[in-house]
Amino acid sequence: MLKPALSRLWRDERTLQFGTVRRHARVVEQVDQGIAAFLELVDGSRDTPELIAAGQGLGLDRPACEGLLASLARGDLLDDAEALEAALGGYPPPRREMLGPDAAALSLVHPEPGEAADVLTARRRTRVEVRGAGRVGAAVAAVLAAGGTGTVTVVDRGRVTGRDCAPAGLPATDVGRLRTTAAREAVHRASGAAGDRPRPAPVGAGPPALVVLAPRDGSAAFTGCAAEAHELMRAGVPHLYVGVLEHLGVVGPLVVPGATACAGCASLTRQDEDPGWPRLLAQLDGPGPGRARTPACDTALATAVAGLAALHTQLYLDGVVPPSVDGWCEISAADGMARRLRLPAHPACGCLWPAAPAPATTAGGRR
Numbered sequence: 001m002l003k004p005a006l007s008r009l010w011r012d013e014r015t016l017q018f019g020t021v022r023r024h025a026r027v028v029e030q031v032d033q034g035i036a037a038f039l040e041l042v043d044g045s046r047d048t049p050e051l052i053a054a055g056q057g058l059g060l061d062r063p064a065c066e067g068l069l070a071s072l073a074r075g076d077l078l079d080d081a082e083a084l085e086a087a088l089g090g091y092p093p094p095r096r097e098m099l100g101p102d103a104a105a106l107s108l109v110h111p112e113p114g115e116a117a118d119v120l121t122a123r124r125r126t127r128v129e130v131r132g133a134g135r136v137g138a139a140v141a142a143v144l145a146a147g148g149t150g151t152v153t154v155v156d157r158g159r160v161t162g163r164d165c166a167p168a169g170l171p172a173t174d175v176g177r178l179r180t181t182a183a184r185e186a187v188h189r190a191s192g193a194a195g196d197r198p199r200p201a202p203v204g205a206g207p208p209a210l211v212v213l214a215p216r217d218g219s220a221a222f223t224g225c226a227a228e229a230h231e232l233m234r235a236g237v238p239h240l241y242v243g244v245l246e247h248l249g250v251v252g253p254l255v256v257p258g259a260t261a262c263a264g265c266a267s268l269t270r271q272d273e274d275p276g277w278p279r280l281l282a283q284l285d286g287p288g289p290g291r292a293r294t295p296a297c298d299t300a301l302a303t304a305v306a307g308l309a310a311l312h313t314q315l316y317l318d319g320v321v322p323p324s325v326d327g328w329c330e331i332s333a334a335d336g337m338a339r340r341l342r343l344p345a346h347p348a349c350g351c352l353w354p355a356a357p358a359p360a361t362t363a364g365g366r367r
């Protein structure tokens with residue numbers, strides 16, 4: 001089928017443009033009435049032989065139909081309707097409709113026929129863990145679930161306070177409830193799944209494909225969540241830092257253990273710039289009196305940052321390298337500007353040093 005995500009605009013009486021944005025826009029020239037009618041038939045309801053027969057019914061000959069279809073394929077204008085139907089087929093009707101625009105977007109980012117369906121199917125089999133269910137974390141979890149991530153688990157403790165609530169995450173009616181329960185329900189609602197109550201989280205399902213570190217105080221990208229980072233680095237689990245600290249929303253780094261710069265690299269880089277950083281960090285990372293009494297978290301900024309973190313997570317899991325890899329993105333509540341900063345691996349960190357070779361087996365066969 002012609003990708004339903006693309007607009008159809010006439011440049012003149014015989015020139016039809018598919019798509020508006022330059023990256024996807026393609027032009028079909030010399031479109032007469034017969035070809036225009038033929039293009040209307042490429043809607044996923046016919047296979048190729050049926051399309052050619054229908055084209056012949058419109059007065060086009062076989063080579064013209066085949067040539068046109070080949071040129072549409074070369075222009076990345078076609079998707080595999082059957083594959084998409086199979087990918088969306090398991091969802092109940094309202095959920096299908098919800099995912100329609102997401103699938104349409106995927107057909108442009110992953111342009112080969114059937115690729116969007118493959119990505120959707122892979123998303124559905126993926127588990128992401130979000131640690132922290134505050135204003136940012138709960139929203140990240142809900143957005144991921146809405147976008148088709150099959151299992152989103154949220155880890156936190158304590159009860160919901162007013163400052164955890166935001167329209168994309170936990171509603172104000174959840175104040176006083178257990179944060180994990182409230183977040184699990186937010187994920188369930190966002191996923192459009194049937195039933196009032198979420199299913200219990202899968203037990204023994206293996207490590208998640210990615211962990212989002214979103215502690216409620218927003219310090220994740222600054223402290224690096226050292227203890228958790230150590231565990232995730234050792235287990236080889238990719239992880240993404242996200243939070244709002246003071247006026248700044250930060251997404252990144254997204255760390256792929258052993259392959260990209262890590263939070264330790266960021267910390268050492270900060271230390272190079274400010275020798276006092278380790279002392280500040282120790283106070284920021286602990287429960288001491290140095291922490292902000294009311295951590296700042298602009299609602300619009302938290303929502304933007306949560307959306308960006310969810311997008312980077314999806315991109316990474318869908319096989320695209322997002323800009324938070326070997327870098328991080330900042331959005332400022334002071335001026336609304338978004339920018340990306342580069343994070344080179346720090347030579348003293350050791351996270352990208354090659355692993356030591358395994359010791360040789362001795363003659364007795366025991367190590």
Ligand SMILES: [Zn+2]
Nearest residue numbers: 262265349351
């Ligand atoms: Zn490192």
